[in-house]
Amino acid sequence: MAKNTKERSFDDQMHWYGRVWTAIALCLMLLVPLFVAIYFQASPGARGMLIGAASICIIYLPSSIVEVITYAPMLGTGATYLAFVTGNLTNLKIPCCMTAREIVGTEYGTKENEIISTLSVAASSLVTCTVLILGVLLLAPLRPILEAPVLQPAFDTVVPALFGALGYKYFSKTPLVAVAPFVCMAALCLLVPAAASQVAVLVPVSAVISIVAARVLYVKKKI
Numbered sequence: 001m002a003k004n005t006k007e008r009s010f011d012d013q014m015h016w017y018g019r020v021w022t023a024i025a026l027c028l029m030l031l032v033p034l035f036v037a038i039y040f041q042a043s044p045g046a047r048g049m050l051i052g053a054a055s056i057c058i059i060y061l062p063s064s065i066v067e068v069i070t071y072a073p074m075l076g077t078g079a080t081y082l083a084f085v086t087g088n089l090t091n092l093k094i095p096c097c098m099t100a101r102e103i104v105g106t107e108y109g110t111k112e113n114e115i116i117s118t119l120s121v122a123a124s125s126l127v128t129c130t131v132l133i134l135g136v137l138l139l140a141p142l143r144p145i146l147e148a149p150v151l152q153p154a155f156d157t158v159v160p161a162l163f164g165a166l167g168y169k170y171f172s173k174t175p176l177v178a179v180a181p182f183v184c185m186a187a188l189c190l191l192v193p194a195a196a197s198q199v200a201v202l203v204p205v206s207a208v209i210s211i212v213a214a215r216v217l218y219v220k221k222k223i
Contacts, residue, residue: 018081180213
């Protein structure tokens with residue numbers, strides 16, 4: 001009983017701190033364009049802001065909701081708040097969290113996984129900020145190198161290569177589960193080439209397809 005109460009208290013504290021710091025972060029993010037608009041005395045107007053916000057929400061609001069549902073069980077309470085505030089989940093936070101969990105050997109839903117996930121996301125965020133600061137300071141001398149045509153194919157394939165390397169570890173364990181999302185996503189990208197760039201939408205959809213496929217295979221005793 002005491003253990004359950006302590007666990008609830010830990011989760012409640014994490015949610016409280018997460019909500020408070022998320023609200024603070026959102027306010028700080030909104031203050032930047034507000035101060036810029038006030039300083040330069042330029043504003044798009046209420047109508048322009050509503051149109052812009054509506055167009056963004058139509059695209060990103062559904063995928064954001066699905067991402068929270070998909071990634072929250074994997075990340076845990078603390079890492080979820082931290083990851084969604086700092087962003088770049090698909091490219092950095094999720095691969096970093098998965099790698100750290102695999103190295104340590106923690107299981108989903110445990111307090112050990114909660115701690116490892118939070119530490120890995122925090123480390124990823126600090127490294128990202130450090131790289132961005134160095135990138136801003138060194139952007140001018142490195143710009144000709146980074147914009148070299150010979151490097152563009154490498155930058156275009158970083159994310160697929162990263163997820164391919166991380167995914168193989170899981171695909172090899174249950175290859176039948178990987179067939180359904182692979183076939184569906186490949187068919188979708190072939191029929192609608194523009195969909196290939198919508199990674200934020202395709203990843204959660206693939207996760208849902210994988211869950212359904214795993215359930216069907218489990219019922220049929222194929223896995």
